Amino acid sequence: MSGAPRELTVELGERSYPIYIGEGVLDEAGNLFTERGISKKSPLMIITDANVAERHLGHLAEVLTSAGFTVVTAVVPAGESSKSLTELERLIGIALEHGLDRKSAIVALGGGVVGDLAGFVAASFMRGIKFVQVPTTILAHDSSVGGKVAVNHPLAKNIIGAFHQPELVLYDLKTLQTLPEREVKAGLSEVVKHGLIWDASFVTWCDENADKLTALDPDALGYALYKGCSVKAAVVSKDERENDLRAILNLGHTIGHALEAVAGYGELLHGEAIAIGMVGAARLAVRLGASEEVYTVTKHVLQRVGLPVRLPAHLATDEIMRAMMHDKKFQEGTMVFIVPTAIGVVEINKSVSTSLIREIVEQLKQEAI
Ligand SMILES: NC(=O)c1ccc[n+]([C@@H]2O[C@H](COP(=O)([O-])OP(=O)(O)OC[C@H]3O[C@@H](n4cnc5c(N)ncnc54)[C@H](O)[C@@H]3O)[C@@H](O)[C@H]2O)c1
Ligand SMILES: O=C(O)C(=O)C[C@@H](O)[C@H](O)[C@H](O)COP(=O)(O)O
Ligand SMILES: [Zn+2]
Numbered sequence: 001m002s003g004a005p006r007e008l009t010v011e012l013g014e015r016s017y018p019i020y021i022g023e024g025v026l027d028e029a030g031n032l033f034t035e036r037g038i039s040k041k042s043p044l045m046i047i048t049d050a051n052v053a054e055r056h057l058g059h060l061a062e063v064l065t066s067a068g069f070t071v072v073t074a075v076v077p078a079g080e081s082s083k084s085l086t087e088l089e090r091l092i093g094i095a096l097e098h099g100l101d102r103k104s105a106i107v108a109l110g111g112g113v114v115g116d117l118a119g120f121v122a123a124s125f126m127r128g129i130k131f132v133q134v135p136t137t138i139l140a141h142d143s144s145v146g147g148k149v150a151v152n153h154p155l156a157k158n159i160i161g162a163f164h165q166p167e168l169v170l171y172d173l174k175t176l177q178t179l180p181e182r183e184v185k186a187g188l189s190e191v192v193k194h195g196l197i198w199d200a201s202f203v204t205w206c207d208e209n210a211d212k213l214t215a216l217d218p219d220a221l222g223y224a225l226y227k228g229c230s231v232k233a234a235v236v237s238k239d240e241r242e243n244d245l246r247a248i249l250n251l252g253h254t255i256g257h258a259l260e261a262v263a264g265y266g267e268l269l270h271g272e273a274i275a276i277g278m279v280g281a282a283r284l285a286v287r288l289g290a291s292e293e294v295y296t297v298t299k300h301v302l303q304r305v306g307l308p309v310r311l312p313a314h315l316a317t318d319e320i321m322r323a324m325m326h327d328k329k330f331q332e333g334t335m336v337f338i339v340p341t342a343i344g345v346v347e348i349n350k351s352v353s354t355s356l357i358r359e360i361v362e363q364l365k366q367e368a369i
Contacts, residue, residue, distance in 0.1 A: 006226045010145060011237040012165060019145060019169040019229050023218060026060055026134070026172040030067025036167040038130060039103045043070040045095055047118035048109040049078040052136050055178045060109055060134065072098040076117065080265040083117050083151045085160065091121045105130040105167070111183075112143030112270065116158070119149030123164035133166045136175040138187025139271050141225045142194075144169045146236040146249075152265060156326035157257040163241055171225065173218055181214075185306040186271030188213055189252075191224050192301055193278060194231040197248045200344030202227050203301055210304040248346050250329060251338040252277030255361065258323035262315050275307035279367060280360050285339045287356060288349070294340050303369075311364035320361055321354070 005022030020032065038044065044064070048057050053075045061071050074094045076082040095104070108118035108131060115133055122131035133144035150161025179187070188206075191213075195202035205227075206213070212220035232249065239245040256277030259268055268276075282290075282298035299309050329336040335357065339349045 004222070006222065008226070008230055008233060010165070010233040012240060015165050017166060017168055019171065019233065021171040021173065021222060021226055021229065023173045023222075025170055026175070027063060029060060029063045029134075029170060030069070032168060032170060033064065033067070033069065033105075033132065036132070038069070038105045038132065038167065040068045040070070042101050042103040043072050043098055044105045044107055045072040045074055045098065045100055046107040046109050047074050047076065047091060047114060047121065049076050049082065049111075049114050051078045052110040052114070056136060056175050057109060060107070064107075072100070076114070078113075080113055080152070080260070080270070083113055083158075085151055087117060088120060088124070088151055091117070092125055095121070095125055100125070100129070102126050102129060105132060107132045107134060108144075108166075109134045109136065111135070111137035111140045115140055115143045116148070116150050116161070119147075119164055119166070120151055120161055123149050123162040128164060130167050131164070133169045135169065135171050137179060137183055138176060138221070138225070139183075139190050140187075141171065141228045142190040142232055142249075144171070145229055145232045147240070152261075155261065156323070157260055157265075159326070159328075165240075169229075171229075173222055173225075176221065177216060179216070182269065184214055184216065186269040188224075188305040189271030189275045189278075189302070189307055191228045192305065193249075193251050193274065194228040195301075196278065196298060196340055196343065197251050197338075197346045198231045198235075198344060199227070200342070203297065203343050207301045207304055210301075214306055244348070247329070247336065247348050248338055251340065251346055252281055254324055254327055254329050254335065254337055255280045255320070255364075257327055258320045259311065259315060261323045261326075262319045263312070267312070272308050275302045276309060276311050276364060278302065279309045280311075280364050281338060282340055283360050283363060284337065284352065284356065285341060287360070288339060288352075290339075290341050294343060297343050298340065299367075308369075310367035310369050311361065313365045317358060317361050321358060324357070
């Protein structure tokens with residue numbers, strides 16, 4: 001275990017790409033961009049948000065400029081509301097004004113909001129140009145890998161989007177040291193998710209190392225993000241376009257996405273909403289016959305890393321149920337639910353009744369904390 005550099009590959013044939021994780025890997029951006037075929041003859045555009053710009057944009061822009069790249073920068077407001085068609089259009093305007101062309105690249109410097117938005121700019125500008133993910137949140141170990149890019153609609157999360165894989169993921173652990181505490185905890189939600197869907201021993205490790213993770217210990221963090229990215233890469237390599245297996249990455253998201261939308265994309269962070277959704281999925285699992293341990297362990301480990309597990313009572317159940325019907329998992333009149341059958345094992349269940357889901361939502365409002 002260490003914060004020293006680690007590398008792994010998302011295996012997708014000729015579209016395979018590397019993920020570099022470690023302290024200081026951003027210093028190598030010039031060489032790594034060149035190795036991955038990012039052009040120096042066309043301008044590249046770094047898209048970031050206001051918080052990240054203040055802390056980390058100068059360094060990345062300096063490294064790339066020194067290496068001979070022409071760098072354009074664009075800053076969006078921080079927060080989920082920037083994943084919008086309005087911001088997409090504005091960014092495409094900036095790209096055109098600064099002469100980006102089909103050989104240009106987009107660089108997403110930030111958390112999942114910037115990654116999803118900038119990725120969708122890259123997927124749609126001139127019908128698709130290259131892009132690089134430079135994640136700066138813990139949560140973005142998930143969003144930077146796998147090529148799902150999107151913006152939101154007021155009625156539904158991530159409903160306007162594409163699959164567009166990056167050329168490279170460059171994850172510098174040093175950038176994480178400036179994260180606010182609430183964002184650290186929210187990011188750990190998807191780390192725990194990767195254990196819950198794939199690897200029970202990693203769930204135990206998260207429980208045992210929760211204090212180190214929340215304290216941003218570089219060794220613990222480096223290991224956790226490497227494990228999380230490895231699970232994500234393995235799943236995406238097997239089913240890039242979510243024909244089947246990839247759906248398991250959506251554990252907690254059917255309820256979670258609905259909560260984000262009903263709460264107006266602001267009150268609950270993505271990781272927080274997914275934590276509540278995963279407790280809901282665990283409750284559902286027990287109702288469908290899984291051992292009680294699935295629920296107790298899920299809830300315990302999420303609470304250990306400081307996440308909420310109770311659904312805010314003021315969010316109306318009817319609205320949550322309606323929002324779930326807009327989720328991409330609602331198909332052919334049926335809700336597809338990711339259900340943990342044991343810790344580290346999930347199944348894709350297509351026959352959960354709406355009345356049972358409603359009951360679970362109500363129970364989540366009473367969850368003991
Ligand atoms: N595409 C995917 O596969 C995928 C996977 C998971 C989540 N997501 C999406 O990711 C989004 C959530 O991502 P997120 O939690 O990273 O949110 P985020 O991008 O909003 O970042 C969280 C907050 O931290 C700030 N921040 C980011 N890096 C910082 C740093 N190093 N120091 C200080 N502040 C920093 C941001 O400005 C923001 O205020 C959601 O929209 C979710 O739908 C996508
Ligand atoms: O990469 C995936 O696939 C995921 O489901 C990862 C999720 O953590 C992520 O929030 C994703 O954006 C959700 O995908 P969606 O298709 O339900 O919008
Ligand atoms: Zn997610």
